[in-house]
Amino acid sequence: MKNIYCYRTTSWLLLPALLLALAGCELFEYSPYEVRLKPEERNINEQHIARILAEQPSSSDTLTVALTADTQGFYADNDDMVHHMNHRDDIAFVLHAGDITDYGLLKEFRWIHRSLDRLRVPYVAVIGNHDAVGNGQDVYRAMFGKFDFSFAVGSSKFIFLNTNFLEFDFKAPDLDWLETQLQDRASYKTVFVVSHIPPTSFEFGEHNNDRYQRLLEKYNVSLSIHGHTHRYDFYKVEEEGVDHLTVATTNEREYMVMQIVGEQFKLERVNF
Known part of the structure; x- marks a missing residue:
């Protein structure tokens, strides 16, 4: 005994x-709602932007950027996309237009990051509406950083705007912040605004669309880039307005490549 x-x-x-x-x-x-991360999983956007800036091309060079969105749950497709991008030698970095996850769970963020982290180049992601459910806002903030942020490379500026109006209790998008970011427009040849919810959706906040379009026009924004609808679209909200691009989900086996030269840019739909 x-x-x-x-x-x-x-x-x-x-x-x-x-x-x-x-x-x-x-x-x-x-708990599935806890946020416990490894050091390399924290502030991914900040880490990857630092990598982009370390290899910043001169203003005369062609800047080639890949665009994707809505990787939520499409694990095999995401892996295939990464494999396809890695066989190109022209992409400088990848922009993700939101909905990294389906339910905003840490496991989902981690699974998608592990796939995208196999890219040979950095990627930068804005928050999507699915990323903002549950405690997804806390996970995104810990893993990726600020909801609204920007960086410039060469003669191009990229502004990332949280447009998840419903998930942020009608406090997004922060259009005052956006205007502040656009006020140095004259310093750049091209300026791109990247967000998840497009302004044509009621989830953007219908009353926000008019001011958003006025800001794009006032500051001569080059292109407004979005995800959310899961299908490709290229359009103008207003006849004489700024061009808008919606990037298809990876489940459509497609991503975009944007070549930027001076004040001009060219878009290509790429199937994989």
């Missing part, structure tokens, strides 16, 4: 150590 008692006591003493060890790996989680 003494030996049995000692064995049981020892087992209970070892239990906290075992739980601590399990907590440090991915096989054990307290």
Whole structure:
């Protein structure tokens, strides 16, 4: 009995150590809503923008950028897209127009990041409406960083705008912030605004569309880039307005390539 008692006591003493060890790996989680990340999984946008800027081309060079969106749950398609992009030697970086995940869960963010992190080039992602459900806003903020941000490379500026009006309690998009970002337009040959929800959707906040279009026109934005609809589209909201691009989901086996030269850009639909 003494030996049995000692064995049981020892087992209970070892239990906290075992739980601590399990907590440090991915096989054990307290809750599907917790946010526990490895250092390399934090502030991905900031890390990848630093990589982009470290290899910044001169303003006279052609800048080639790939565009994707709505990778949510399409794991095999995403892997195939990454494989296809990696066989090109012209892409400088990849822009993701949101909906990284389906349910905003850490596991989903991690699975998609592991696929996209196999790209030979950096990628930068804006938050989508599916990324903002549950505790997805907390996960995105921890993994990718700010909801609204920008960076410039060469003579081009890229502005990432959170347009998830419903998921952010009608406080998005922050069009005052956007105008602040656009005020240095004269310093760049091209300026691109990247967001998930397009302004033609009621989920953008119908009253926001008019001001958004006025800002695009006032500051001569080169292109407004979106995801969300899962299909390719290229259009103008207003007859004399700024061009808008909607990027298809990876499930459509398609991504976009944009070549930027000076004040001009050219778009190509690429199937994989």
